[in-house]
Amino acid sequence: MQLSDSQIAAIAHDFYLNNLNIEELSQKYELSRYLIDKALKDARTKQIVQITINEDNTRRHSELEYYFKQIFGLDEVYILRKGLTKTEDEENLTRFAAMIIQQLLKNITNVGLTWGTTSLDIINNFQHENRPGLTFVQLLGISTESGHRKNPLVQQAAYKFNANFLELPAPLYCVNPKTIKYLKQEPMFTSLKNYYPNLDLVLTGLGTMQSIEENRNMSAQYATTLFEQIDPSMVAGFIFGRPYTIYGNFFDNLEPYICGISLADIKKTPIKFVIEKNRFKADALLGALNTGLITHLVITEGIASRVLQKIGTTPSGK
Numbered sequence: 001m002q003l004s005d006s007q008i009a010a011i012a013h014d015f016y017l018n019n020l021n022i023e024e025l026s027q028k029y030e031l032s033r034y035l036i037d038k039a040l041k042d043a044r045t046k047q048i049v050q051i052t053i054n055e056d057n058t059r060r061h062s063e064l065e066y067y068f069k070q071i072f073g074l075d076e077v078y079i080l081r082k083g084l085t086k087t088e089d090e091e092n093l094t095r096f097a098a099m100i101i102q103q104l105l106k107n108i109t110n111v112g113l114t115w116g117t118t119s120l121d122i123i124n125n126f127q128h129e130n131r132p133g134l135t136f137v138q139l140l141g142i143s144t145e146s147g148h149r150k151n152p153l154v155q156q157a158a159y160k161f162n163a164n165f166l167e168l169p170a171p172l173y174c175v176n177p178k179t180i181k182y183l184k185q186e187p188m189f190t191s192l193k194n195y196y197p198n199l200d201l202v203l204t205g206l207g208t209m210q211s212i213e214e215n216r217n218m219s220a221q222y223a224t225t226l227f228e229q230i231d232p233s234m235v236a237g238f239i240f241g242r243p244y245t246i247y248g249n250f251f252d253n254l255e256p257y258i259c260g261i262s263l264a265d266i267k268k269t270p271i272k273f274v275i276e277k278n279r280f281k282a283d284a285l286l287g288a289l290n291t292g293l294i295t296h297l298v299i300t301e302g303i304a305s306r307v308l309q310k311i312g313t314t315p316s317g318k
Contacts, residue, residue: 001031003039003042005046007029008042008043008048009043009048010029011025011029011039011043012040012043012048012049014028016049022036022037050127059080059092059096060078060079060081061080061081061304064304064308065077065078065079067308067313068297068304071311071313072289072290072294074289074294074295074296074297075271075295076295077296077297077298077299078097078100078297078298079298079299079300079301079304080092080093080096080298080300081301082300082301082302089277089300090277093275093277093298093300094118094121094122094125094275096298097122097125097275097298098125099125100298101122101126101201101203101273102127102129104201104271105131105134105161105201108134108200108201108271109200110134110135110137110195110198110199110200110201111137111199111200111201111202111203112136112138112139112195112196112199112202112203112269113136113138113139113153113154113157113202113204114140114203114204114205114240114241115142115143115153115172116204116207118204118205118275118276118277119203119204119205120153120156122275123153123156123157123160124156126157127160128160128161128162129160129161129162130161131161131162131163132162132163132164134158134161134163135158135163135165135166135195136153136154136155136158136163136164136165136166137154138153138154138165138166138167138168138260139168139202139240139260139266140168140240140241140259140260140261141168141169141170141171141172141173141259141260142170142172143172143218152165152167154166154167155167166191166192166195168188168189168192168260170259170260171259172241172258172259172260173218173226173241173254173258173259174257175222175226175257177256177257180257180258180259183259192261196261196265197265199269200269200270201269201270201272202240202266202271202273203273203274203275204240204272204273204274205274205275205276206237206239206274206276206281206284206285206288207237207238207239207241207284208237208238208281208284209237209238211238212227212238213232226254226257227243227254229253230243230251230253235251236286236287236288237281237283237285237287238284239274239288239293240260240263241258241260242254242255242263244287244291245287246286246287246290247290248287248289248290248291248292249291250263250291266293267293270295271295271296272293272294272295272296273295273296273298274288274294274296274298275297275298275299276297276298276299277300278303279300279302279303280303282306282307282309282310283310285299285303286307286310
């Protein structure tokens with residue numbers, strides 16, 4: 001007898017999440033113990049079930065976490081110790097961040113997402129759950145070179161949770177502010193405007209001026225107009241599409257050109273979760289921390305140490 005993937009998933013759900021044993025599963029599904037056992041093995045082989053072992057806190061750098069909490073006033077900070085390779089560090093951080101965020105989502109209704117590889121990596125590491133009352137909301141229009149993705153990130157996240165999603169099919173920046181004014185009159189924006197002030201959590205990574213300069217369409221078609229009054233050397237990084245200095249000051253003159261959630265709605269969101277795994281983005285992270293926007297942070301020991309060096313502070317006091 002060949003079981004379908006949906007039958008295998010149902011059996012696995014009862015075994016791993018409802019704690020039914022083999023005998024109880026056999027009675028519930030009227031299948032032999034052999035077929036139940038085979039279904040559980042097939043669930044892992046087909047990756048219907050993915051098992052993650054959460055290691056204890058020995059992988060976290062509690063001393064650095066304490067310093068970051070005290071200095072930057074964060075609600076929660078997770079700093080993972082260095083592994084053997086850069087790849088290992090990035091993979092560990094992504095899996096750990098996904099686990100922490102998924103735990104937070106258990107008590108959350110509305111989640112705001114930006115675009116970017118960091119957010120995509122987190123979504124790919126979520127474990128499947130059934131949360132039909134959860135809604136993922138796109139916070140900003142997409143970058144001009146992000147259109148190659150088959151589905152928007154909010155849709156991919158919603159798939160992981162059997163949840164709802166609202167996308168924003170618009171560009172991140174518009175050279176003509178009137179375009180944004182008219183977009184906000186469209187029906188798609190009406191729903192988004194109702195969600196933006198009522199988000200429970202927003203998730204993002206950090207950008208840099210280099211990423212703008214390396215984006216061919218952005219550099220050729222937008223950068224000259226949008227950033228003509230901004231000194232690139234003063235930009236430490238980007239958060240939620242907005243450039244800021246290393247002291248955490250936003251360049252307000254770009255605000256009228258941004259398509260998506262307002263800075264005011266971001267600020268009122270209770271949990272503002274940032275993940276950064278690139279140790280060379282210390283300036284971007286320091287500036288983002290100085291904005292006061294971040295409440296929850298997941299980073300590696302490498303970038304944490306670089307940030308503390310920049311402000312002249314180390315755990316040893318040197």
